[in-house]
Amino acid sequence: MRDFQEDYNVFQSALEIPEPWYVFHHELAKKEKTLHIYIEYRRGAEFSCPNCGAPGCKVHDIQDQDRTWRHLDFWQYQTILHARMPRVKCESCGKIRTVIIDWARPGGGFSTLFEYHVLSLMVEMPVAAVARKVGEHDTRLWRVFKHYVEKAVENIDVSKVKSVAMDETSRSKGHKYVTLFVDMDTKRVIFVTPGKGADVLQQFCQFLDSKGVPRSQIKDFCCDMSPSFIAGIERKFPEASITFDKFHVMKLVNEALDKVRKQEQATQPELKNSRYVWLKNEENLTESQLDKFGKLKDMDLATGRAYRMKLSLQKMFTRSALVSEMYFDEWYDWAIRSQLEPMIKLAQSLKNHKDGILKWFETKMTNGLLEGINSLVQAAKRKARGYRTPDNFIAMIYATVNKLDLIMES
Ligand SMILES: [Zn+2]
Numbered sequence: 006m007r008d009f010q011e012d013y014n015v016f017q018s019a020l021e022i023p024e025p026w027y028v029f030h031h032e033l034a035k036k037e038k039t040l041h042i043y044i045e046y047r048r049g050a051e052f053s054c055p056n057c058g059a060p061g062c063k064v065h066d067i068q069d070q071d072r073t074w075r076h077l078d079f080w081q082y083q084t085i086l087h088a089r090m091p092r093v094k095c096e097s098c099g100k101i102r103t104v105i106i107d108w109a110r111p112g113g114g115f116s117t118l119f120e121y122h123v124l125s126l127m128v129e130m131p132v133a134a135v136a137r138k139v140g141e142h143d144t145r146l147w148r149v150f151k152h153y154v155e156k157a158v159e160n161i162d163v164s165k166v167k168s169v170a171m172d173e174t175s176r177s178k179g180h181k182y183v184t185l186f187v188d189m190d191t192k193r194v195i196f197v198t199p200g201k202g203a204d205v206l207q208q209f210c211q212f213l214d215s216k217g218v219p220r221s222q223i224k225d226f227c228c229d230m231s232p233s234f235i236a237g238i239e240r241k242f243p244e245a246s247i248t249f250d251k252f253h254v255m256k257l258v259n260e261a262l263d264k265v266r267k268q269e270q271a272t273q274p275e276l277k278n279s280r281y282v283w284l285k286n287e288e289n290l291t292e293s294q295l296d297k298f299g300k301l302k303d304m305d306l307a308t309g310r311a312y313r314m315k316l317s318l319q320k321m322f323t324r325s326a327l328v329s330e331m332y333f334d335e336w337y338d339w340a341i342r343s344q345l346e347p348m349i350k351l352a353q354s355l356k357n358h359k360d361g362i363l364k365w366f367e368t369k370m371t372n373g374l375l376e377g378i379n380s381l382v383q384a385a386k387r388k389a390r391g392y393r394t395p396d397n398f399i400a401m402i403y404a405t406v407n408k409l410d411l412i413m414e415s
Pocket of ligand 1: 054055056057058059095096097098099100
């Protein structure tokens, strides 16, 4: 004969239900493919007070209705835990409260183990796929996900942050953005907020305030030449210096160079299809591109001159800090007299940002790190597809970029 008691013990230990709770009944609803497991507490059991923690509280009354939690599937069966929750009356604080249980968070409809399962899936695959796989609405899954991410984010140590790189990244079509703040020393994303205007600095201030980090602790920012970033930093962090990302500077040079090429192409058809010949570094050109480049280089082209200006500015970043300012000024004089409209405009803009560009020679800060992070963000975007709210997307960024340890009970 089967020993039913033993049966329950198996459930009990597999479920990790601690005393005084035990499994007293289970029921297989074959049609619904559901296993119902009923849990109750031993008669006379005492609980600690959910309010003040005092041990040895006696049960005051019991709720009429079962509470239920979805648990890990039992083979092909969805598993539902059922329990009627007792309330205790505390002798110490006098409150009457529903007891706290170990297998689930208060208010949640999932057991903790089920939540961990969902989390591990959500960092691996698109949320829509997870929702299909476990048969739950994605809104509920996001709620779980955000709960654990928020907890993990709270634990990120920002007490020593002093150098911050910031950059915006698109979160969907239609020009919606989030701005990321990265601690340059720990290389962690410490803050993400919707938008890319000057107010993101205000948000960052509030974040630092909430962490008890004085604003004056932030000595350096690295960002692109976005006027709103600059205005925000100057307003909110007047003591901090700004280093403009040199990759961004080079991107602007490439854009100006490409404009020159496009203009000249009207009179010089040889320039057609030569865009990448000028934009890529010479050592990265394919054989046929090299061929083309060799021919074009020897012609007396405006594009060729703009190209040499680009190389020259690139070279500046290999020079010593000592000569950097002189180098920049000479480059500026050359570009401003080039009679190439796009290069003149660029030179003016770079001159207006000269301090921040040359600051690199001191801080060596770039947003190169953020380029790598950005590719992870794009992966997060794919996983968060249909993420519904920016909050969900931001939670996914924190989790995947920082490789957060989400399952960290406090
Ligand atoms: Zn109490």
